[in-house]
């Protein structure tokens with residue numbers, strides 16, 4: 001990994017989250033990373049100043065020097081990027097795409113024969129090396145490239161190799177997932193603030209509670225059900241809270257949130273051209 005040269009095509013939030021995770025993990029040096037966008041020079045300067053990586057507009061990238069391209073633009077911009085890449089890269093250069101809803105077969109069909117393409121789904125916690133990232137290899141990827149992609153993704157958190165058919169539900173669970181928990185804390189903050197707490201303090205209390213619960217699940221042997229039951233004394237405060245949560249559809253709301261995000265991901269992958277046209 002220490003010898004690879006990695007180029008991000010796209011210089012937005014997700015590219016920054018991943019590159020900052022790469023660098024902070026110490027597994028990649030800033031000199032190995034180059035980031036491009038279409039034309040926003042201010043953004044490129046910002047990333048160059050912040051991380052010491054090379055940052056150039058896409059016209060100034062020498063494709064032949066790159067081992068791994070990380071596609072990190074919006075799904076609507078994929079066609080232009082595939083056109084840029086087709087004919088300019090070789091089969092031994094690996095493409096890793098973070099784009100929601102764009103399948104490996106869609107990319108393979110629009111690239112050179114037997115191009116090595118891997119689809120990943122990280123989340124924004126990449127920035128602090130706490131992502132839960134799925135990795136799904138396309139049809140033509142060699143095992144050493146799968147392992148490289150997994151290793152790269154492990155530098156920004158946990159990485160799981162999954163079948164691509166599960167990528168939509170995975171996106172609903174872990175790609176979009178942090179947003180559900182942020183939204184939960186927004187509500188906790190609101191109720192705590194209304195009851196007289198300082199906003200920042202109750203935000204921290206909510207986050208620490210969520211962090212502690214997540215850590216319990218990861219580090220203790222009990223299942224979430226057992227952990228929940230351990231806190232719930234008969235007719236106690238937790239039972240009252242959980243009754244209200246269920247009465248207001250808490251559990252169902254989460255199930256529906258995951259399913260809706262997954263179905264949006266599926267729509268994007270089924271009709272990329274129509275969706276792309278709608279978003280332009």
Ligand SMILES: NC(=O)C1=CN([C@@H]2O[C@H](COP(=O)(O)OP(=O)(O)OC[C@H]3O[C@@H](n4cnc5c(N)ncnc54)[C@H](O)[C@@H]3O)[C@@H](O)[C@H]2O)C=CC1
Nearest residue numbers: 009010011012013014037038072073074075077098099100
């Ligand atoms: N935000 C999130 O939590 C997650 C996002 N994703 C995926 O990450 C991708 C990027 O999302 P964001 O970073 O939020 O978007 P963003 O809008 O912040 O950044 C997109 C970047 O792509 C650049 N770009 C567009 N066309 C380009 C081209 N032809 N060549 C080079 N650069 C080009 C833009 O200039 C911009 O810098 C999306 O496809 C999304 O589905 C995946 C997992 C999680």
Ligand SMILES: O=C(O)[C@@H]1CCC=N1
Nearest residue numbers: 099100171175176177
């Ligand atoms: O909302 C989105 O499209 C992206 C994909 C996964 C998380 N955020």
